[in-house]
Amino acid sequence: MTVSSTNPADKQQGLVARGLREAFFAGLISLGMFSLYIGLKTDQNMRNELVLVTRWGLLATLVILAMIGRFLMIVVVQPRLAARKSAKATAAHGQAEVPGFVARNLTAIAVVALLLFPPVIVSLFGMQGSLKWIDNFGIQILIYVMLAWGLNIVVGLAGLLDLGYVAFYAVGAYSYALLSTYFGLSFWVLLPMAGILAAFWGVILGFPVLRLRGDYLAVVTLAFGEIIRLVLINWVEVTKGTFGVSGIAKASVFGIWSFDVSAPNNFAKAFDLPMSSAYYKIFLFYVILALCAVTAYVSIRLRSMPIGRAWEALREDEIACRSLGINTVTTKLTAFATGAMFGGFAGAFFGARQGFVSPESFVFLESAVILAIVVLGGMGSLVGIAIAAVVMVGGTELLRELTFLKAIFGPDFTPELYRMLIFGLAMVTVMVLKPRGFVGSRQPTAFLHERKAVSGSFTKEGHG
Amino acid sequence: MTQPLLQVENAETYYGNIRALSGVDIEVQKGEIVCLIGANGAGKSTLMMTICGAQPARSGRILFEGNDITRMPTHLIARLRIAQSPEGRRIFQRMTVTENLQMGASLDNQAHFKEDVEKMFTLFPRLKERQHQRAGTLSGGEQQMLSIARALMARPKLLLLDEPSLGLAPLIIKQIFEAIRVLNKETALTVFLVEQNAFAALKLSHRGYVMVNGKVTMSGPSKELLANPEIRAAYLEGGHH
Ligand SMILES: Nc1ncnc2c1ncn2[C@@H]1O[C@H](COP(=O)(O)OP(=O)(O)O)[C@@H](O)[C@H]1O
Ligand SMILES: [Mg+2]
Numbered sequence: 055m056t057v058s059s060t061n062p063a064d065k066q067q068g069l070v071a072r073g074l075r076e077a078f079f080a081g082l083i084s085l086g087m088f089s090l091y092i093g094l095k096t097d098q099n100m101r102n103e104l105v106l107v108t109r110w111g112l113l114a115t116l117v118i119l120a121m122i123g124r125f126l127m128i129v130v131v132q133p134r135l136a137a138r139k140s141a142k143a144t145a146a147h148g149q150a151e152v153p154g155f156v157a158r159n160l161t162a163i164a165v166v167a168l169l170l171f172p173p174v175i176v177s178l179f180g181m182q183g184s185l186k187w188i189d190n191f192g193i194q195i196l197i198y199v200m201l202a203w204g205l206n207i208v209v210g211l212a213g214l215l216d217l218g219y220v221a222f223y224a225v226g227a228y229s230y231a232l233l234s235t236y237f238g239l240s241f242w243v244l245l246p247m248a249g250i251l252a253a254f255w256g257v258i259l260g261f262p263v264l265r266l267r268g269d270y271l272a273v274v275t276l277a278f279g280e281i282i283r284l285v286l287i288n289w290v291e292v293t294k295g296t297f298g299v300s301g302i303a304k305a306s307v308f309g310i311w312s313f314d315v316s317a318p319n320n321f322a323k324a325f326d327l328p329m330s331s332a333y334y335k336i337f338l339f340y341v342i343l344a345l346c347a348v349t350a351y352v353s354i355r356l357r358s359m360p361i362g363r364a365w366e367a368l369r370e371d372e373i374a375c376r377s378l379g380i381n382t383v384t385t386k387l388t389a390f391a392t393g394a395m396f397g398g399f400a401g402a403f404f405g406a407r408q409g410f411v412s413p414e415s416f417v418f419l420e421s422a423v424i425l426a427i428v429v430l431g432g433m434g435s436l437v438g439i440a441i442a443a444v445v446m447v448g449g450t451e452l453l454r455e456l457t458f459l460k461a462i463f464g465p466d467f468t469p470e471l472y473r474m475l476i477f478g479l480a481m482v483t484v485m486v487l488k489p490r491g492f493v494g495s496r497q498p499t500a501f502l503h504e505r506k507a508v509s510g511s512f513t514k515e516g517h518g
Numbered sequence: 519m520t521q522p523l524l525q526v527e528n529a530e531t532y533y534g535n536i537r538a539l540s541g542v543d544i545e546v547q548k549g550e551i552v553c554l555i556g557a558n559g560a561g562k563s564t565l566m567m568t569i570c571g572a573q574p575a576r577s578g579r580i581l582f583e584g585n586d587i588t589r590m591p592t593h594l595i596a597r598l599r600i601a602q603s604p605e606g607r608r609i610f611q612r613m614t615v616t617e618n619l620q621m622g623a624s625l626d627n628q629a630h631f632k633e634d635v636e637k638m639f640t641l642f643p644r645l646k647e648r649q650h651q652r653a654g655t656l657s658g659g660e661q662q663m664l665s666i667a668r669a670l671m672a673r674p675k676l677l678l679l680d681e682p683s684l685g686l687a688p689l690i691i692k693q694i695f696e697a698i699r700v701l702n703k704e705t706a707l708t709v710f711l712v713e714q715n716a717f718a719a720l721k722l723s724h725r726g727y728v729m730v731n732g733k734v735t736m737s738g739p740s741k742e743l744l745a746n747p748e749i750r751a752a753y754l755e756g757g758h759h
Contacts, residue, residue: 379596
């Protein structure tokens with residue numbers, strides 16, 4: 055037996071047989087599970103009676119899909135993963151691999167690509183056609199990148215699990231919405247103010263949870279997020295409750311040009327351009343890009359400063375931190391405040407972009423999505439988080455584009471409704487393949503002499 | 519007699535209603551290595567935590583250089599330059615060796631960082647070889663060395679060590695204890711050492727205390743304790759290293 059298994063052709067055959075067997079079982083299990091859920095459906099007929107509708111075709115499709123998936127998993131995916139793992143194990147003992155050109159200049163390439171994104175899109179799709187790409191994809195993804203980078207300071211660096219991050223996003227958005235509506239202050243005055251107010255609320259949240267860690271902390275932050283949302287709903291005189299605040303002023307180009315159609319210094323009028331809402335979106339794209347750049351810069355700088363190092367040490371061992379003279383109270387509070395501040399900035403931007411805010415935008419699901427992006431990206435890694443945001447937010451936006459799916463699943467199939475399902479699937483997949491997220495390794499910040507290439511040993515678990 | 523660097527006066531520490539320390543008196547003079555030996559559960563780690571403010575005494579006093587630190591928060595006590603290698607080492611697993619040392623130096627504002635790191639590497643050459651490695655991937659002995667080195671980076675006046683020999687091979691224990699002896703001899707570093715490994719601890723230290731059930735039952739020069747038949751019977755016989 056052992057002799058035959060060394061023959062590659064035999065091995066392949068055995069694998070296929072195993073794949074077929076497993077696929078058969080997967081089919082049986084999914085048949086058992088789906089018969090009632092999918093095969094049968096209750097409906098009302100013309101006389102308002104409950105009738106059973108059978109959907110055997112759909113059931114068959116799903117069972118076959120499950121079987122194919124299991125087969126491919128056994129025959130293709132698993133051997134490939136195993137091969138990669140063993141290749142990595144042998145490589146880990148060799149010298150650290152030299153990163154390629156793209157990897158070395160990743161930041162520069164990304165910045166240039168992002169700067170060129172609006173002009174390229176406009177030239178490809180025209181002014182009006184560019185709106186969708188710049189707004190739905192570009193701005194939307196960058197908002198999540200910024201939120202996730204902000205949350206990363208709290209969760210990724212300081213290790214404080216925060217499930218209510220969206221509260222600070224809400225504080226920022228409502229700060230801008232209310233202060234601009236009631237006092238007529240401009241975006242550029244309110245942007246820092248929104249950040250400061252959110253940071254203030256970060257400290258307020260920080261105080262009661264100082265002694266909590268892990269799951270307890272998560273529960274309290276979750277409650278905090280809900281409290282903020284409920285206040286926004288119920289404080290009707292100020293926030294207009296569930297109706298939300300509408301007609302929020304647009305941001306201007308530092309007060310020089312405005313994007314209000316009626317304003318004398320309208321951007322399009324000033325340059326004798328045809329009227330279009332695309333200019334505002336393009337402007338917003340660059341604003342959020344700049345905000346993201348600031349977030350990244352501050353995160354990177356802080357990490358190599360004493361406070362950033364204290365955050366990371368706090369994540370590792372709170373007791374050890376205290377015994378080294380670190381004030382864990384202020385360290386935690388600054389982490390909460392800094393993370394919240396970026397949430398506040400993003401919120402103010404969100405208000406200016408939408409022109410409308412309501413409590414509906416700040417539900418728990420948003421916190422979960424932002425946290426998912428941080429975890430998928432590999433806690434602490436800015437690049438990984440950006441990739442995760444592109445995949446998750448961009449991917450779910452793309453669903454709207456997949457009209458051909460209607461041809462398969464029928465005309466009333468709306469792919470957007472499956473957004474969360476696919477989000478979850480993607481998350482499980484990433485976590486199975488890369489348990490530490492897209493970029494699981496952590497870049498050290500302290501070097502004595504020369505900066506050594508980071509070898510695989512940083513990412514592997516210890517063997518004590 | 520000169521004023522002791524550290525004085526524990528009649529300290530009583532509780533976990534809820536359970537008394538873990540009852541009326542403990544201990545003195546450590548400048549430049550001394552003092553050890554506290556006792557069986558598992560005697561209250562040795564509790565005394566360490568009481569000194570550094572993590573589990574403050576309910577009654578009694580802790581004095582450092584004559585100042586009362588009994589109810590000071592831990593991080594402020596650390597800033598008086600009382601450094602410790604706590605029970606379980608508590609190194610920062612995901613950080614590199616160098617980063618761990620850097621955290622230890624955070625009180626010193628990094629002024630002597632490079633100089634002090636070089637000193638640590640001379641003291642524990644194994645750490646130098648592994649300076650870029652993630653601390654969690656070090657062996658137990660190396661982690662203990664790192665824990666001590668990290669404490670030393672703060673240029674402490676008093677070094678507290680909680681069971682540095684725990685779970686280590688005899689050869690490694692020897693290396694670590696030798697390093698402590700050298701430090702004490704060359705820089706007059708004051709060390710308060712808590713150990714279950716009574717033989718090694720008494721060999722290293724100048725004076726010793728014996729703790730049983732939260733009480734100090736015996737004390738004296740380590741040589742005398744080593745020769746004491748009672749101690750030999752309770753802690754040393756059969757447990758030679
Ligand atoms: N956190 C705690 N809560 C309750 N009891 C504790 C706690 N820590 C230690 N103890 C108890 O205090 C006594 C002394 O423990 P400890 O100081 O850890 O002993 P040692 O370090 O000498 O082995 C033991 O009886 C132990 O069970
Ligand atoms: Mg102990």
